[in-house]
Amino acid sequence: MGVLRPLRARHDEPVVAEPDDLVGALLRRAGRGDQSAFGELYDELAPMVHGVVLKVVRDPAMSEEVTQEVFVELWRLAARFDGTKGSARSWAATLAHRRAIDRVRSEQASRDRQDRDAQRAVTPHDVVVAEVESTLDVARVRRALAQLSDLQREAVELAYFGGHTYREVAVLLGVAEGTVKSRIRDGLIRLRDELGGEA
Amino acid sequence: MSDIDVHHLAAAYALDALDPRERAAFEAHYEGCDVCRTDVLEFRETMAQVAGSLSTPPPLSLKDRVMADVAVTRQLSPALAAPVPAPSRRQGPSWALLAAAAVVVVALIAGVVAFNGGSDDDPFNDELAAVLEQTDSRMIELDNQSDIDGMFKVAWSPSMGKAVLMGEDLPVAPDGKAYELWLISGDQSMAMYILDPADDGQVHRTLPTPAEPTAWAITMEPEEGSAVATGDIMFISEV
Numbered sequence: 001m002g003v004l005r006p007l008r009a010r011h012d013e014p015v016v017a018e019p020d021d022l023v024g025a026l027l028r029r030a031g032r033g034d035q036s037a038f039g040e041l042y043d044e045l046a047p048m049v050h051g052v053v054l055k056v057v058r059d060p061a062m063s064e065e066v067t068q069e070v071f072v073e074l075w076r077l078a079a080r081f082d083g084t085k086g087s088a089r090s091w092a093a094t095l096a097h098r099r100a101i102d103r104v105r106s107e108q109a110s111r112d113r114q115d116r117d118a119q120r121a122v123t124p125h126d127v128v129v130a131e132v133e134s135t136l137d138v139a140r141v142r143r144a145l146a147q148l149s150d151l152q153r154e155a156v157e158l159a160y161f162g163g164h165t166y167r168e169v170a171v172l173l174g175v176a177e178g179t180v181k182s183r184i185r186d187g188l189i190r191l192r193d194e195l196g197g198e199a
Numbered sequence: 200m201s202d203i204d205v206h207h208l209a210a211a212y213a214l215d216a217l218d219p220r221e222r223a224a225f226e227a228h229y230e231g232c233d234v235c236r237t238d239v240l241e242f243r244e245t246m247a248q249v250a251g252s253l254s255t256p257p258p259l260s261l262k263d264r265v266m267a268d269v270a271v272t273r274q275l276s277p278a279l280a281a282p283v284p285a286p287s288r289r290q291g292p293s294w295a296l297l298a299a300a301a302v303v304v305v306a307l308i309a310g311v312v313a314f315n316g317g318s319d320d321d322p323f324n325d326e327l328a329a330v331l332e333q334t335d336s337r338m339i340e341l342d343n344q345s346d347i348d349g350m351f352k353v354a355w356s357p358s359m360g361k362a363v364l365m366g367e368d369l370p371v372a373p374d375g376k377a378y379e380l381w382l383i384s385g386d387q388s389m390a391m392y393i394l395d396p397a398d399d400g401q402v403h404r405t406l407p408t409p410a411e412p413t414a415w416a417i418t419m420e421p422e423e424g425s426a427v428a429t430g431d432i433m434f435i436s437e438v
Contacts, residue, residue, distance in 0.1 A: 031274070038269055042262055050261075051253030067257050071265045072272055079277040086240050090247035097250070101215045106348050141252035159216035160246065166216045185210040192245040 024081075024088040031078035038075055045089070046071075049096040056100035056163050066103050070096045097160070104163040144194035152187030155180050209235045213242035219346040223431035226344070326405040327363045330356045341415055341434035349400065351434050353415050355408050362412075364392070366402030371395070372419060378402070379420040381428060384410035393424040412438050 023044050029037035049070050054063040074092060081091060145153055158169045170180040205228045211217050212225050229235035330336050331354055338354035349369035355362035364380060372378055372395055380391040389409065394402050417434040418425075 031277070033274060035266070035269060039262070039266060042265060046262070047254035047256045048247075048251050050257040051255040052250040054255055055253050064257060064261055068261060068265055068268065072268045075269045076272055076274055079274055086243050087247070089251070090240075090243045093247035093250040094243050097246070098215055102346075102348075105346060137248070137254075138252045141249055145249075156214065159211065159214040160249070164216065165218050166211045166214075167218060169216070181207060181211060184214065184216065185207060188210040188213065188242050188245065191249070192241050195245050195248050 021087065021089075023092075024083060027074075027078055027081050027088045027091075030075060031081060038078070041074070042071060045074075045092050048089070049092055052093060052096045053100045055161050056097065057103055062103065062107075063100075066099050067096070070099050073099070101163045141195065144191055147194050148187045148190055149183075152183045152190065155183035156187040156191070159184060205229075206232070206235060209238035210242055213239050213246060219433075220431055222346070223344070323363070323403040323405060326361070327354065327365075330354050330359060330361055330363050337438065339415070339436050339438065341417060341436045343434055345431070345433035347433070351402075351415075351417055355412065357408070357411060360408050362406050362408045364394070364402060364404045364406065366394070367400060369400045369402060371400075372422070375422055376419050376430075377422040377424070378433075379418050379424060379428070379430075380404075380406075381416040381418065382408065382410065382412050383414040383416060384412055388416070388428065390424065390426055390428075393420070393422070395422075414438055 023041065026037045026041040026044065030041055046067070050063065050067045053066045053070065054060065057063045057066055070092070073095060081088060085091075086094075148156065154173070155166075155169055158164050158172060159166060162169075164172065166180045166184055167177055169184075170177040173180065205225055208217060208221060208225045209229065212222065212229070217225060225235075229239060331338070335358050336354060336356040338352060341351040341353065343350065347370050350367045351369075352365045353362055354365075362382075366378075369378070377393045377395050379393050382389045382391045387410070392404060392406055394404060414435060414437045416428075416432050416436075418428045418432055419430040420428065
């Protein structure tokens with residue numbers, strides 16, 4: 001729950017003027033209990049949140065549950081959104097990924113116990129990828145990912161999409177932990193430089 | 200873990216790719232480190248774009264379910280309303296605070312254990328009802344900052360000087376370890392209780408509150424209990 005750290009809020013810092021983006025404005029209205037603003041926020045964010053959850057969790061039914069959890073949590077926490085710690089969109093993406101990871105790790109734990117992994121039907125989730133919000137964005141991200149070396153991309157994808165810790169990625173790839181840490185770091189720096197920081 | 204090591208965790212942190220111990224170490228470090236804070240912020244914005252490229256609309260019916268939940272879900276108050284920021288501890292009851300606990304109520308642990316005696320559920324429910332009936336009662340769910348499943352809620356009443364702790368879906372602590380509850384009051388953190396979930400992952404405990412809590416926290420400690428927290432913060436919430 002890294003996004004929720006009210007105890008460590010830095011009240012000594014001036015509030016940085018935020019770009020008055022639509023999503024941030026809706027989130028602040030939602031934080032004051034405005035359910036219709038939250039409905040609009042849902043419309044803005046649901047494809048991204050569900051997309052990242054589905055990519056990590058893969059099972060469509062379970063992904064819907066997680067997406068629902070994420071939005072209820074966004075509602076619950078809306079008043080604690082802190083624009084100095086990033087955009088509303090990135091806050092939602094962070095929360096969505098965190099919840100998706102929580103779900104796959106707890107599922108993994110229960111699967112490890114029950115050893116019923118093999119019985120799970122393969123979910124044809126990839127065919128669902130219709131109606132992508134903006135094909136331009138997709139192309140831009142794809143181009144940026146292509147700028148990473150194969151080793152960097154592999155490490156970043158295993159961690160972000162696969163939901164593995166970097167130590168687990170190291171085991172999966174049979175390389176040293178420090179090597180994976182460097183590949184992830186170098187990969188993200190390159191990705192950041194390609195995409196720029198702005199959402 | 201040295202500072203240099205910690206600095207290099209920003210990228211893995213932004214991908215949620217740290218194990219719980221490293222994550223706690225990094226979180227304790229990065230808010231006070233300009234380099235890491237900027238890195239995390241930028242990496243998260245970057246990954247939000249990657250997330251955006253994955254966009255897939257959920258089924259239309261999901262919105263109705265979300266909005267139905269929202270209609271019956273209470274929102275948290277803004278963080279600024281928290282009575283936390285005193286100059287000497289503006290980062291809240293983080294590590295330093297717990298570790299530097301000025302008042303250590305070791306005896307309390309023994310006292311509370313004796314107080315609880317058996318762990319029958321019925322008396323607990325009565326105790327819980329008694330606390331919740333008080334007009335000044337409060338109940339909060341602690342934020343889970345760990346990678347384990349589970350949930351803790353604390354209800355308490357200042358006028359009664361009593362609190363009840365409820366835990367659910369908790370994994371059994373590793374061998375030789377136990378969960379420990381901390382009451383943070385101002386700049387003091389007090390060792391409140393050592394607990395071990397029953398086989399069903401539940402914890403039900405009643406305990407006295409020797410001071411007005413400003414936050415509650417759970418750490419993992421050696422099973423005999425610690426007077427000063429040594430484990431990472433797993434669950435925490437301000438009051």
